[in-house]
Each structure stands twice: as C-alpha cells, then as structure tokens.
Amino acid sequence: MGDMKFKIVSHLFRLKGGSGKFHKELNMVSWNDREPVYDLRGWNEDHTEMTKGVTFSDEEYEELVNNFKEKAEE
Numbered sequence: 001m002g003d004m005k006f007k008i009v010s011h012l013f014r015l016k017g018g019s020g021k022f023h024k025e026l027n028m029v030s031w032n033d034r035e036p037v038y039d040l041r042g043w044n045e046d047h048t049e050m051t052k053g054v055t056f057s058d059e060e061y062e063e064l065v066n067n068f069k070e071k072a073e074e
Contacts (some may be wrong), residue, residue, distance in 0.1 A: 005031070005033065006023040006029055006030065006031050007029065008027045008028070008047060009030055010027065010028040011027050011061065012025075013026050014026070021044055022049075024042050024043075025040070025042075025043050026038065026039070027039050037055040037056060038055065038061040039053055039056075040053055040056075041053020041054075043056070059069060
C-alpha cells in the first residue's frame with residue numbers, strides 16, 4: 001500500500017488527557033484529495049505521525065452526535 005496523502009482542513013478539538021507520544025483529536029481531514037471527513041485519531045505534536053483512527057461522513061457524524069445527546073437526556 002502506498003503513502004496516504006492527507007490534509008487537516010479544520011481542527012475541531014483535542015481531547016484532554018492522554019499519555020505518551022500521541023493525543024486524540026477530532027479534525028476535518030481530506031484523505032488523498034477527497035472531500036474532507038470527520039476524523040478521530042491520535043496524532044503526535046507536529047502531525048507527522050498518527051495512530052489508527054475512525055472517519056465519519058457528515059451523516060454518520062450527525063447520527064453519532066444525536067445519539068450522544070439522546071443518551072445524555074435519559
């Protein structure tokens with residue numbers, strides 16, 4: 001598998017805590033020049049290394065947030 005090209009289009013937030021070399025962030029990332037997606041993963045300080053993560057389309061992210069809100073209201 002070749003190198004993955006990525007661009008962090010928008011930094012949304014960094015989760016507090018974490019230890020070691022990586023910290024978790026939620027960003028909008030364009031992978032291989034595609035449309036940006038919501039991306040949650042660990043990054044090093046200068047964003048040159050990353051851990052495995054998960055990406056969400058706009059619809060998936062909205063569903064995730066709505067489910068969190070519903071659970072919080074229970």
